[in-house]
Amino acid sequence: MKRLRLYFLAPSALILAALFLIPLLIVAVYSLESRGAYGGVTPPFTAESYIRIFDPLYLKILWRSFWVAGVSTLVCLILGFPLALFISRAGARRGLYLQLVMLPFWTSFLIRTYAWMFLLRDTGLINTALLATGLLRDPLPLLYNDFAVILGLVYGFLPFMVLPLYTNLEKLDPALLEAAADLGARPLTALARVTLPLCRPGILAGSILVFIPCLGAYLTPDLMGGGKSIMIGTLVQNQFTTARDWPFGAALSLFLMALTLGLLYLASKRSSGEDLL
Amino acid sequence: MATDPILELRNVTKAFPSHKAVDDVSLALQRGELHALLGPSGCGKTTCLRMVAGFETPDAGQILLNGDNIAPLKPYERNVSTVFQSYALFPHLNVFDNVAFGLRQRGEKEVARKVNEALELVQLQAKADRKPAQMSGGEKQRAALARSLVLTPDLLLLDEPLSALDPNLRQQVRGELKALQRRVGITFLMVTHDQEEALSMADRITLLNRGRVEQVGTPQEIYLQPANRFTAGFLGAVNWLDEIGVRPESTRLSHEAPGDGARTHRGRVTDSTFLGDCYHVVAEIADGRQIMARVPRSQNGYHPGDQVHVWWQPADELHLPR
Numbered sequence: 001m002k003r004l005r006l007y008f009l010a011p012s013a014l015i016l017a018a019l020f021l022i023p024l025l026i027v028a029v030y031s032l033e034s035r036g037a038y039g040g041v042t043p044p045f046t047a048e049s050y051i052r053i054f055d056p057l058y059l060k061i062l063w064r065s066f067w068v069a070g071v072s073t074l075v076c077l078i079l080g081f082p083l084a085l086f087i088s089r090a091g092a093r094r095g096l097y098l099q100l101v102m103l104p105f106w107t108s109f110l111i112r113t114y115a116w117m118f119l120l121r122d123t124g125l126i127n128t129a130l131l132a133t134g135l136l137r138d139p140l141p142l143l144y145n146d147f148a149v150i151l152g153l154v155y156g157f158l159p160f161m162v163l164p165l166y167t168n169l170e171k172l173d174p175a176l177l178e179a180a181a182d183l184g185a186r187p188l189t190a191l192a193r194v195t196l197p198l199c200r201p202g203i204l205a206g207s208i209l210v211f212i213p214c215l216g217a218y219l220t221p222d223l224m225g226g227g228k229s230i231m232i233g234t235l236v237q238n239q240f241t242t243a244r245d246w247p248f249g250a251a252l253s254l255f256l257m258a259l260t261l262g263l264l265y266l267a268s269k270r271s272s273g274e275d276l277l
Numbered sequence: 278m279a280t281d282p283i284l285e286l287r288n289v290t291k292a293f294p295s296h297k298a299v300d301d302v303s304l305a306l307q308r309g310e311l312h313a314l315l316g317p318s319g320c321g322k323t324t325c326l327r328m329v330a331g332f333e334t335p336d337a338g339q340i341l342l343n344g345d346n347i348a349p350l351k352p353y354e355r356n357v358s359t360v361f362q363s364y365a366l367f368p369h370l371n372v373f374d375n376v377a378f379g380l381r382q383r384g385e386k387e388v389a390r391k392v393n394e395a396l397e398l399v400q401l402q403a404k405a406d407r408k409p410a411q412m413s414g415g416e417k418q419r420a421a422l423a424r425s426l427v428l429t430p431d432l433l434l435l436d437e438p439l440s441a442l443d444p445n446l447r448q449q450v451r452g453e454l455k456a457l458q459r460r461v462g463i464t465f466l467m468v469t470h471d472q473e474e475a476l477s478m479a480d481r482i483t484l485l486n487r488g489r490v491e492q493v494g495t496p497q498e499i500y501l502q503p504a505n506r507f508t509a510g511f512l513g514a515v516n517w518l519d520e521i522g523v524r525p526e527s528t529r530l531s532h533e534a535p536g537d538g539a540r541t542h543r544g545r546v547t548d549s550t551f552l553g554d555c556y557h558v559v560a561e562i563a564d565g566r567q568i569m570a571r572v573p574r575s576q577n578g579y580h581p582g583d584q585v586h587v588w589w590q591p592a593d594e595l596h597l598p599r
Contacts, residue, residue: 178332179365181352183379183424193378197369 031250039244049251058235058252065232068146068221069214072153076161076210077203079154084165084202085195088172098166101159109156113223116152117143120224144226152220157213161206168202169195208267212260232256281344283308283464284329284432289338291324298324299335300488306432311458311465313479315472317511321488322468326434329466330359342431353382357432358425362440364417366409372396372420373405379428395427398461414442415450426461435467439474451478472512476500484508506597516568520598527593528570530558530585541588544568546579560587 031049033041052058087097104112119125120142127139142148172195180190218233225231232252239249282305291299299321306312314322327333329340331352340348347355358379366375376392385391396402399419409417418438425433438454439447455478458465469475475482476496484491484499484507491511492504503509506522515522535541544560547567556572558579568587572579579585 173363173365175361175363175365176367178330178352179359179361179367180378181332182330182357182359183428184353184382185378186353189382194367194369198367200369 027250027253030246031254033247035245035247039240039246041246046247049245049247050255052248053251053255061230061235062232064230065215068149068153068231069211069217072150072157072214073161073207073211075150075154076158077207080158080161080165080206081199081203084162084169087162087166088169094170098163101162104155104159110219112156113152113220116148116155117224120148120151143224144228146225148224149221149231152224153214153217156220157210160209160213164205164209165199165202168199168205172198204267204270208264212263215260216256281308282306282341283343284466285339285341286325286329287339287341289325289328289335289340291321291328291333291335297488299328301338302485302488302490303338304483304490304493306464306466307481309462309464310480311455311467311478313475313482314466314468314485315475315479315482315511316470316485316491318470319487320485322470322485323436325485326359326436326466326468329432330357330434331355356428356430357434358428358430359434359436360418360421360425360438362436362438364409364421364441366417366420366424368409371406371408372401372412372423375409375420376424376427378424383428391427392423395423398426398457399423415446418442418450422457426463430463433463433465435465437468437470439469439471447474454478476512484511486511503595503597506599509595509597514569515595516566518566520596522595522597523568523589523593524595525557525569526571527589528568529588530560530570530572530576530579531588532583532585534586535588539588539590540594541586542568544585544587546581546583546585548581549579560585562587 030041032045032047034044034046034048036042053062083101087094087101090097117124121127122139122143124142126142127136130136131139176194176198177190180194181187185193216233217231218237221231222234222237225234236249236252236256239245239252243249284306286302286304289299289302290297296319302321302325314325316322324333328335328348331347331350331354335348338348339346342355342357347357366372367378370378373392373396376395377388380388380391393402393405396405399422401416401419401423404412404416404420407416409420412420418441435454439450442450451474454465467475467479476499479496481493481495482499483493486507492499492508494502499508500512503512506515506517509515509522514525516525516528529535529539530546542562544562546558546560548559550557555574556577556579558570558572560568560570560579562568570587
């Protein structure tokens with residue numbers, strides 16, 4: 001039986017080794033080499049790229065990325081919790097609502113991002129409609145700013161907040177809320193004193209699932225943020241294309257990964273014992 | 278009646294989409310009694326309890342607490358408290374905070390003193406900082422009791438209070454619960470499907486069947502003077518001979534004919550089962566009916582095939598038409 005279990009593990013282990021571990025090692029080696037004149041890397045080995053990360057220019061971009069990811073996660077939580085609560089109490093219709101939450105996954109994220117851009121741009125549906133009413137003389141700046149990036153990220157990652165919250169809420173014993181009411185708690189008090197504290201694992205899991213992809217997001221900030229509001233994902237991409245600084249791009253990627261792992265470690269320590277998912 | 282009832286259900290009816298759970302039920306609880314709502318599963322006893330707690334609203338009828346109709350009130354507006362079947366202790370709070378929950382909702386003063394008194398009452402002071410997950414079933418039950426009793430409710434509702442406990446603990450807890458009820462003097466309304474539990478704990482029993490009241494009375498009245506065949510049969514086994522019923526423990530067996538006055542049948546033993554404290558013996562009488570008898574261990578000696586006299590005293594007969 002033990003032998004058989006290893007065979008089950010083998011396919012995914014091989015794929016991960018070939019497609020994840022080896023490339024990661026290559027990235028690590030690149031990050032320590034010098035920049036080639038036309039891209040690529042050359043000797044000698046140096047820690048120069050890692051030192052450059054702490055240049056205020058890049059720290060600012062890093063900070064912006066954290067800020068945008070943090071706000072997006074918070075907005076996802078504020079929107080996702082009531083939604084998950086609603087679905088968990090929808091009785092026989094739960095399945096339908098869950099399907100609706102996941103419906104966007106049926107089309108490509110890229111296409112959905114372009115759809116948003118068509119809605120938000122100066123000559124888009126929203127601005128055209130607002131201008132037609134005569135309330136505005138100039139179009140609202142809806143696209144190519146932080147608002148657009150956060151909107152795009154919230155839209156894209158909201159299901160990853162809703163699903164763990166729903167799983168958490170669905171497992172809650174309804175008798176606990178009856179007990180709270182029985183002991184004199186009004187519905188909102190019961191929500192704050194019983195439901196919310198018991199949703200901590202779901203809140204944590206959802207926040208991790210939203211925050212981490214938001215932090216490294218590339219597509220949404222690049223398309224909806226325009227050139228102005230650059231995030232770390234775009235910065236990495238630039239290093240491998242226009243800037244032709246592969247070592248710096250590799251160093252940035254690894255630094256972001258280390259930060260993410262550090263955050264995950266802290267989160268798992270804080271929730272010691274609780275299941276994350 | 279000497280005093281006004283503390284709780285009164287008047288013609289209460291509650292239907293669910295699939296069935297009528299409670300059908301025109303009326304009952305009155307006397308102040309300070311331990312009252313059991315007894316019946317088979319689906320008889321409406323839990324729905325009755327949930328309507329008194331406020332988790333369900335009756336379709337018709339009134340629920341009077343101290344004379345006031347509480348049927349339209351929300352659970353958090355009634356001075357009744359529930360001990361849930363699963364205890365429903367808040368898993369994120371320790372025992373102290375669980376017990377303090379209701380007091381804090383009411384904004385009461387001296388929370389710590391009241392909580393400690395309640396914990397002392399159920400002998401759980403030493404576990405005040407434990408989380409529910411770290412406690413045994415019996416301790417959780419006592420914590421749930423303290424959480425409700427600390428609010429000094431007019432009425433304490435208990436939903437199958439012993440069903441989540443280990444069987445060997447139940448016997449002991451029966452006595453403890455009853456003693457606790459006497460000590461605090463609060464009226465208890467307890468739901469159970471276990472007739473032995475109801476008989477041994479309750480001052481009075483209301484027997485429900487299919488959403489209707491079959492009989493109300495003390496354990497002795499219900500057991501010894503059942504109003505109908507359902508009551509007689511639900512509270513214990515009965516041998517039925519047309520209009521007459523006899524309980525197995527009143528049924529005697531002997532090799533010699535009994536004295537005058539006994540109702541006697543000739544029979545043949547068909548089965549004998551050892552139950553530990555007694556034997557359960559089945560004898561077939563002349564018309565082919567199987568009669569059950571409880572035979573003390575000291576009178577052991579009946580084996581399948583034995584010819585016996587099956588008899589009982591007329592005073593032990595239950596006269597109940599079909």
